[in-house]
Amino acid sequence: MKLSTTTGRFHRKFGFHKAIDILVDAGYDALDFSQFDKEIYTAEHGKEYYTEIRKYAEDKGVVFNQSHAPFGSSFEDEEKTAKRFDEIVTAIKRASYLGVKNIIVHPCQHLEYNVDGNPEKLFEYNMEFYKKLIPYCEEYDIRVALENMWQNTGMINHSTCSRPEEFVKYIDALDNDCFVACLDIGHATLVREDIGDFVKMLGNKRLQCLHVHDVDGTHDSHTLPFFGVTDWEYVMKSLAEIGYTGDLTFEADYFMNEKPDILLPDCAVLMAKTGKYLVSRFESSN
Numbered sequence: 001m002k003l004s005t006t007t008g009r010f011h012r013k014f015g016f017h018k019a020i021d022i023l024v025d026a027g028y029d030a031l032d033f034s035q036f037d038k039e040i041y042t043a044e045h046g047k048e049y050y051t052e053i054r055k056y057a058e059d060k061g062v063v064f065n066q067s068h069a070p071f072g073s074s075f076e077d078e079e080k081t082a083k084r085f086d087e088i089v090t091a092i093k094r095a096s097y098l099g100v101k102n103i104i105v106h107p108c109q110h111l112e113y114n115v116d117g118n119p120e121k122l123f124e125y126n127m128e129f130y131k132k133l134i135p136y137c138e139e140y141d142i143r144v145a146l147e148n149m150w151q152n153t154g155m156i157n158h159s160t161c162s163r164p165e166e167f168v169k170y171i172d173a174l175d176n177d178c179f180v181a182c183l184d185i186g187h188a189t190l191v192r193e194d195i196g197d198f199v200k201m202l203g204n205k206r207l208q209c210l211h212v213h214d215v216d217g218t219h220d221s222h223t224l225p226f227f228g229v230t231d232w233e234y235v236m237k238s239l240a241e242i243g244y245t246g247d248l249t250f251e252a253d254y255f256m257n258e259k260p261d262i263l264l265p266d267c268a269v270l271m272a273k274t275g276k277y278l279v280s281r282f283e284s285s286n
Contacts, residue, residue, distance in 0.1 A: 001282060003027070003275040004065050005250040008034030010268070013261055020057050026268035027276065030065035031057065032249050033098055035091045041070045042087075050097035057098075065247050066145075066209060067095035067103040073129065074108035081110075085129075089136055096140035102209050102246075104145045104182045105133070107160040107170070113151050114158070122160050123170070130174055137178035145182035145209045146170055148198075150190050156218065162191045164201035171206045182209035184251070186222060189215050189230050196238035204242045212278070213252035222254040224274055236278055240285035248275055248282075 005028055010019035023031060035041045057064060069091040074081045088105055095103045107126050111118040133144055148167055151159040161167040171181055181202050188198050199207065214228030215221040225232050256267045 001244075001279050002029040002063075002065055002247040003272065003279060004030035004032050004247050005268070005271060005275070006032045006034045006068065006253065008037055008040070009253050009256060010264065011040065012037060013264065016053050017056060020053075020060055020062070022265045022268055024060045024062055026265065027272035028062060028268075030063050030247060030249075032066040032068065032251075033064050033095060033100060034068050035094065036068055036070050041091060045094075047093075047097050050094055054098045064095070064098040064100045065102070066249050067091065067098070067100045068251075069103055069105045071106040072109065073106045074110040074125070076110055085132070088133070092133070092136050092140055092142055092144075096142050100142060102143050102145045102180065102182070104147050104209065104211070105130075107146055107149060109149050109151065109160045112153060113160065114153065119160075119166070123166075123173075126160065126170065127173060130179060134176060134178050143178055143180050143208070145180050147182045147184050147211065148187050150187050150220070156190050158191050162187065162193070164193065164198045167198075168201055168206065171202075180208035181206045182211060183207055184211035184213075185230060185235060186211070186213040186215040186220060186228075186251075189217065189228070190220060195230070195235050199235075199238040199242055199244070202242075204244055207242070207244060208246045210239075210246060210249055211251040212248055212275070213250065213254075222252055224252050224255050224271060225278060226274065227255060232278060233281060236281040237285045240282050244282075248279055250275060 007019055010022055069088045108129050111122055148161045149159040151157050161170055188195055213222045214225045214230050217229045
């Protein structure tokens with residue numbers, strides 16, 4: 001199991017090359033290329049730029065295992081939705097240049113989920129949306145990972161793929177090797193789903209990616225494990241029980257908010273040490 005984290009914060013602060021240096025020195029095996037910041041997904045860098053970044057990372061001993069496309073994936077405004085689709089396709093291309101094998105693309109959730117009939121409408125909408133990505137997955141040899149979501153309608157509520165039964169339904173209905181599941185541990189905790197049941201229902205074929213972060217039970221905190229309410233021993237044991245074969249990828253850097261830049265490398269080290277501990281608990285459960 002490789003230990004990975006998102007590049008976004010470090011990329012923004014220090015530039016791509018120094019971000020790689022910091023994260024390599026902190027102890028990561030792999031990197032998740034964040035493409036959800038506007039200054040990143042609107043940049044006009046091409047294949048040559050990302051190929052050079054990939055070589056730089058590989059020379060340092062790390063790979064790009066994962067990426068995150070811009071989100072949200074849909075809006076009430078059709079023109080805005082069409083533009084976002086094009087941005088997602090561009091993100092797929094860029095990720096492929098870095099050697100990424102899984103790119104997270106949020107499901108569409110522009111409708112209020114808890115209104116009667118909307119889950120069914122969103123299901124049909126998402127089937128069409130994701131199937132339009134198949135030619136790009138095939139051309140660029142990459143898989144799209146769906147993610148379990150949530151909505152805030154005055155309080156945290158369920159949304160697209162936030163229940164394990166629905167997440168399984170989405171992956172199975174797409175019925176294509178281009179699609180896998182990314183289980184966001186914090187999101188599942190927010191909507192009070194049992195993580196062990198979620199992991200077991202997805203199973204090791206569907207579940208290929210993780211977003212690892214903790215929450216306080218009320219906010220999408222994206223903080224370090226053990227800073228929130230998640231039972232991490234249970235999480236790692238559940239992953240071991242299904243024979244999970246993917247990586248442990250952090251999306252947990254909100255605890256670095258408002259920290260001086262000089263402290264960020266040390267924060268990265270703390271996060272990496274936390275990740276290595278979680279990996280050790282996974283391995284001891286096998």
